[in-house]
Amino acid sequence: MENAVTAAHLLHRNDRRAAANSPAPVEIMPLQLPACSRRSVRRGEALCSAGESFRMLYVVRCGTLKSFLMSHHGLVQVTGFRIAGDIVGLDGISTGAYQTDAIALEDTEVFVLPFPQCELWSRESAYGQHLLMRTLAQEIAGNRKHMLALGTMRAEQRMAMFLLDFSRRYEHLGYSRSRFLLRMTRKDLGSYLGLTLETVSRLLSRLQREGTIQVQGKSVALLDFPALWRLAGVASDCPNPILEPIIDRLGNFLFAARAR
Amino acid sequence: MENAVTAAHLLHRNDRRAAANSPAPVEIMPLQLPACSRRSVRRGEALCSAGESFRMLYVVRCGTLKSFLMSHHGLVQVTGFRIAGDIVGLDGISTGAYQTDAIALEDTEVFVLPFPQCELWSRESAYGQHLLMRTLAQEIAGNRKHMLALGTMRAEQRMAMFLLDFSRRYEHLGYSRSRFLLRMTRKDLGSYLGLTLETVSRLLSRLQREGTIQVQGKSVALLDFPALWRLAGVASDCPNPILEPIIDRLGNFLFAARAR
DNA sequence: CGCTTAATTGAGGAGTATCAAGGCCAGTGG
DNA sequence: CCACTGGCCTTGATACTCCTCAATTAAGCG
Numbered sequence: 246m247e248n249a250v251t252a253a254h255l256l257h258r259n260d261r262r263a264a265a266n267s268p269a270p271v272e273i274m275p276l277q278l279p280a281c282s283r284r285s286v287r288r289g290e291a292l293c294s295a296g297e298s299f300r301m302l303y304v305v306r307c308g309t310l311k312s313f314l315m316s317h318h319g320l321v322q323v324t325g326f327r328i329a330g331d332i333v334g335l336d337g338i339s340t341g342a343y344q345t346d347a348i349a350l351e352d353t354e355v356f357v358l359p360f361p362q363c364e365l366w367s368r369e370s371a372y373g374q375h376l377l378m379r380t381l382a383q384e385i386a387g388n389r390k391h392m393l394a395l396g397t398m399r400a401e402q403r404m405a406m407f408l409l410d411f412s413r414r415y416e417h418l419g420y421s422r423s424r425f426l427l428r429m430t431r432k433d434l435g436s437y438l439g440l441t442l443e444t445v446s447r448l449l450s451r452l453q454r455e456g457t458i459q460v461q462g463k464s465v466a467l468l469d470f471p472a473l474w475r476l477a478g479v480a481s482d483c484p485n486p487i488l489e490p491i492i493d494r495l496g497n498f499l500f501a502a503r504a505r
Numbered sequence: 506m507e508n509a510v511t512a513a514h515l516l517h518r519n520d521r522r523a524a525a526n527s528p529a530p531v532e533i534m535p536l537q538l539p540a541c542s543r544r545s546v547r548r549g550e551a552l553c554s555a556g557e558s559f560r561m562l563y564v565v566r567c568g569t570l571k572s573f574l575m576s577h578h579g580l581v582q583v584t585g586f587r588i589a590g591d592i593v594g595l596d597g598i599s600t601g602a603y604q605t606d607a608i609a610l611e612d613t614e615v616f617v618l619p620f621p622q623c624e625l626w627s628r629e630s631a632y633g634q635h636l637l638m639r640t641l642a643q644e645i646a647g648n649r650k651h652m653l654a655l656g657t658m659r660a661e662q663r664m665a666m667f668l669l670d671f672s673r674r675y676e677h678l679g680y681s682r683s684r685f686l687l688r689m690t691r692k693d694l695g696s697y698l699g700l701t702l703e704t705v706s707r708l709l710s711r712l713q714r715e716g717t718i719q720v721q722g723k724s725v726a727l728l729d730f731p732a733l734w735r736l737a738g739v740a741s742d743c744p745n746p747i748l749e750p751i752i753d754r755l756g757n758f759l760f761a762a763r764a765r
Numbered sequence: 766c767g768c769t770t771a772a773t774t775g776a777g778g779a780g781t782a783t784c785a786a787g788g789c790c791a792g793t794g795g
Numbered sequence: 796c797c798a799c800t801g802g803c804c805t806t807g808a809t810a811c812t813c814c815t816c817a818a819t820t821a822a823g824c825g
Contacts, residue, residue, distance in 0.1 A: 443813090
């Protein structure tokens, strides 16, 4: 269950990347990264809970989770759905305790990164620092975008944005951008979008009637991207950039800085 | 226009703090902090704009600003109102360019912190690192809370929360918690709360009719806190903690870590 | 194959947005 | 000093989005 990432390994990745196409990395993580353990979470189980002492960051290796926060009154707001390559637990940094719960929507596996270790990398390497910073800031940017959606958009527009966002994330992982599974329930999706589950269901049905998508339970097919772009209010598929993933589909870390 | 913060100065603050009451700081910033310049922004002018190259962080010394983001379609979402002690510009870290505009709602003065400098402090001192991290994470937490408001709450509840939040922030700065000015327009407030300006106006009028608050143009008085707590849906005034300010009312930096 | 949970669909209503008209206020220039 | 002006605010009437409640069907899971 251990996955040591060595400098040699990193160098290898570096070579492969340079050979491929993109600008060569300018810096290679000089550290011998410590062993990185994994953890499995069964469907319905919690990876971490709000209030729990913050010690770990998690990188999703495979599976899906929902992050959500509960106010004191049982108000629940789903703050995001995490798939492979996403990081879970960042909200624990400020207070020393996780602020959101994360529950697996299917059997899921994550890498475990002890946070003190992350801090050490961050302090000892300019790139590590940059990476951690960028990751946190990315979280901010994502939340901000979601805030804009919740504050200014109509239900249909939010739904279109959500579908396109998920599409892009899956595409970026090497999966189909037009067919995927919505592992969350309509209720969770509604919570994420600031809608009721009935409204979500109606919206999906309507989009299907109009020939924009095809829905059958949890499986979705996007049929008419231009229509979705129009609904989402974007000229084309040009949302904010997806950062280089920290981890690939096989579970290898990708600690290589790009030239900038 | 220069305000050098010296180690001696910090030590002095430390003594004063310890003499007062609170747990003594465990660590003093060992660095000679570089000179810190100020910048004035007139009402209506921009402190920084989205897309602009990210070089500085700003700490509000006095005045008020609104942060907002504009989508490609002219959709505007106000993401926050910044008063003394708040930090502006954090959203620039991820992409190297600011993602939100910040405009002064009144004549405003800020301290200018060159970000490379911040990174240096962060790397050279565990406390500096912690401070920067905590600040970023705080931003995340705040946005998250706002997301919950936009996603799950009714207009009246959002308004109550907003009033109580502002009340607490002013109180924390040493001002009255029950009387303050809403320097933003109804439209900006509406944008922040995900409402139209008419709804905002109606809500304020209603709260006044019910004796909960008193409004006259931009000046507001909170008359019935229990009623506001009830509307906001909190048992009492127990929201998330306000972090130690980084700067005091006189413009002195407070780089002293507390025991924990 | 039942049982439980999730999803769809409909009818009706609450909550906000939209549209429109007028009032208030500060700044401006006669 | 006062009228003028433009932006901001308030208030009302109406429309519409979305929620609530309810009934039914479909889908998961033992």
